[in-house]
Amino acid sequence: MSKCNDISLAVQKGKKNDAVTFVQEALSEGIKAEQILTEGLLPAMDIVGQKFTANEIYVPEMLIAARAMNAAMEILKPMLVDAGVKPIGRAVIGTVKGDLHDIGKNLVRLMLEGKGIEVFDLGVDVSAEQFADAAAEHDATIVACSALLTTTMTEMKRVVEVFVERGLRDKVKIMVGGAPITEAFCKEIGADYYTADAASAGDVARNILVSA
Amino acid sequence: MTKMERVVESLFHREPDRVPVYPILAGVTRNLVGASYEKWATDAETCANALYKAAKDFDLDCIVTLIDLSIECDAWGQEIVYPADQAAHPNYDNCVIKNTDDYAKIKKVDYRTSKRMMMHIDVCKRLVEMANGELPVVTFVFGPLGVLSMLRNQADMYMDIYDVPGEVKNAAREINETLKEYTNALIDTGVNAVMLDTLFASASIMSPSMWMEFEGGLVRELADICHDRGTLVMIHNCGEKIYFKEQIETMRPCAISFLHVPADCKDFAECKEKYGDKITLIGCVTPALAEIGTDEEWDEQCKFFIDTFKKGGGFMLATGCEYPSGTDLTRAKRMVELAKTYGKYEK
Numbered sequence: 050m051s052k053c054n055d056i057s058l059a060v061q062k063g064k065k066n067d068a069v070t071f072v073q074e075a076l077s078e079g080i081k082a083e084q085i086l087t088e089g090l091l092p093a094m095d096i097v098g099q100k101f102t103a104n105e106i107y108v109p110e111m112l113i114a115a116r117a118m119n120a121a122m123e124i125l126k127p128m129l130v131d132a133g134v135k136p137i138g139r140a141v142i143g144t145v146k147g148d149l150h151d152i153g154k155n156l157v158r159l160m161l162e163g164k165g166i167e168v169f170d171l172g173v174d175v176s177a178e179q180f181a182d183a184a185a186e187h188d189a190t191i192v193a194c195s196a197l198l199t200t201t202m203t204e205m206k207r208v209v210e211v212f213v214e215r216g217l218r219d220k221v222k223i224m225v226g227g228a229p230i231t232e233a234f235c236k237e238i239g240a241d242y243y244t245a246d247a248a249s250a251g252d253v254a255r256n257i258l259v260s261a
Numbered sequence: 262m263t264k265m266e267r268v269v270e271s272l273f274h275r276e277p278d279r280v281p282v283y284p285i286l287a288g289v290t291r292n293l294v295g296a297s298y299e300k301w302a303t304d305a306e307t308c309a310n311a312l313y314k315a316a317k318d319f320d321l322d323c324i325v326t327l328i329d330l331s332i333e334c335d336a337w338g339q340e341i342v343y344p345a346d347q348a349a350h351p352n353y354d355n356c357v358i359k360n361t362d363d364y365a366k367i368k369k370v371d372y373r374t375s376k377r378m379m380m381h382i383d384v385c386k387r388l389v390e391m392a393n394g395e396l397p398v399v400t401f402v403f404g405p406l407g408v409l410s411m412l413r414n415q416a417d418m419y420m421d422i423y424d425v426p427g428e429v430k431n432a433a434r435e436i437n438e439t440l441k442e443y444t445n446a447l448i449d450t451g452v453n454a455v456m457l458d459t460l461f462a463s464a465s466i467m468s469p470s471m472w473m474e475f476e477g478g479l480v481r482e483l484a485d486i487c488h489d490r491g492t493l494v495m496i497h498n499c500g501e502k503i504y505f506k507e508q509i510e511t512m513r514p515c516a517i518s519f520l521h522v523p524a525d526c527k528d529f530a531e532c533k534e535k536y537g538d539k540i541t542l543i544g545c546v547t548p549a550l551a552e553i554g555t556d557e558e559w560d561e562q563c564k565f566f567i568d569t570f571k572k573g574g575g576f577m578l579a580t581g582c583e584y585p586s587g588t589d590l591t592r593a594k595r596m597v598e599l600a601k602t603y604g605k606y607e608k
Contacts, residue, residue, distance in 0.1 A: 063423065104464050104502070104524075107464065107466060107467045107468050107471070108419055108465070108466050108467060109419035109420065109422050109423060109467055109471070112416060112419050112420050113420055113423050116420065147344075147346075147347060149350065149353060151416070152415055152416050152419075155416065198347070199548045199549045199551075199552060199582075199583075199585040201347075202549060202552075202553075203552060203553070228465075228501070229547070229548070229549040230549075231547070231549070233553075233554065234549065234553055237553060237554070
């Protein structure tokens with residue numbers, strides 16, 4: 050479908066206005082919202098993620114792609130709801146308490162949404178208790194925590210502890226990421242998955258939900 | 262061998278008595294003088310005393326005046342938040358640049374109107390006096406794009422680079438004009454080197470061509486000021502896959518302080534092979550290891566970098582970024598001990 054391809058290219062290049070125009074044109078041509086999502090937007094974000102991982106594009110390009118994707122999704126969302134299109138699962142994400150960095154977390158949100166996952170973004174400076182409250186409230190399968198500072202990364206341990214204390218640990222997979230985080234740290238605090246970048250976070254999250 | 266001699270030997274790619282060591286002790290030094298984070302970050306006497314005490318107590322081979330990354334943005338009126346247990350940072354809910362039109366407001370300012378810049382200059386003056394030529398003092402300057410990101414917030418600035426590139430460039434240029442005078446004032450204090458923080462020259466953020474276009478030319482001017490005045494240039498960049506080649510060409514540094522394997526190297530060994538005779542490598546112990554894991558894991562990493570980088574000089578053992586500010590200093594002490602023992606050069 051060439052219109053979906055146009056939409057995909059516009060998102061990949063971060064052309065927000067083009068993406069919106071092409072989505073509106075596609076809808077007026079009778080293409081269903083779900084088809085635009087599955088043949089235009091989601092493949093676009095797959096390609097963006099692959100290029101990011103391969104260092105063919107960088108954070109600024111990811112951000113403008115995200116902006117284009119979000120603008121297109123704003124148009125499609127009500128139609129997808131009406132059509133009963135369901136996400137493949139739910140995730141709660143946030144940057145841990147004491148940490149105000151949100152670019153990495155926002156890119157993870159984007160990549161998760163790009164995999165068809167419904168994301169509840171708690172923002173920055175999120176306490177362990179807030180992660181647990183939100184996971185319970187939204188019946189989330191994935192909890193993704195971000196930290197950019199060596200001073201705040203230990204808060205992730207607290208997140209794991211709170212899920213254990215509340216008897217929620219077996220209901221969720223806890224993902225961790227951010228500049229100072231390592232696989233060893235992930236294991237040490239008892240989290241489930243460490244991913245080095247946003248694109249691989251999307252892949253891991255999808256695999257968790259598909260194999261659940 | 263004095264600390265100054267040890268560091269100079271290493272910078273000249275000759276083997277001193279042992280590898281010099283500097284576990285980037287910054288905010289954590291406040292605890293040595295019983296100061297709050299805010300007091301440490303705003304009072305020159307407190308900050309200088311803390312940094313000097315750390316150097317003395319832990320027998321460090323140099324002092325770097327890294328306070329936080331919001332020193333410079335104060336000159337443009339950015340509201341700064343001083344948390345009790347973390348480094349100061351801009352209030353991102355109240356950025357000076359709120360929309361793309363606001364870039365035009367950013368003009369060259371007189372650095373002497375900035376309390377934080379003047380405080381930093383005062384810190385350098387005091388440290389140079391206390392060090393008395395025996396201990397190298399390295400001052401720290403955040404690059405112009407970094408300062409601009411503090412006035413706007415990074416995410417929006419990245420998108421503005423695509424939406425209004427000319428405005429971003431003009432604002433960065435104006436900031437740099439201020440930084441040039443500020444750098445001169447820092448050099449006037451008698452510091453031995455200027456360490457430029459080039460956060461964005463990293464594949465974890467932007468392409469090398471974008472960095473060259475938006476910041477490379479500007480930091481070249483800052484580095485040229487240092488070279489013209491006979492002051493050493495160093496670079497700090499703790500991003501992943503940083504651009505050694507472009508930064509070396511642009512700033513002609515004598516040393517790079519870094520955390521991760523550079524963009525054009527497959528591992529640290531290749532980094533030594535490729536760049537070890539051109540610049541002094543400073544790093545690259547993971548700071549988070551000071552807080553997690555075991556003493557043995559910490560020691561193992563220190564030893565790994567000594568083994569990988571020590572040969573022929575041109576190496577200073579350090580953390581790849583600031584030592585965690587809320588952690589005790591046990592592992593900093595271990596790092597220094599390892600430099601003194603495991604890091605000895607055979608004569």
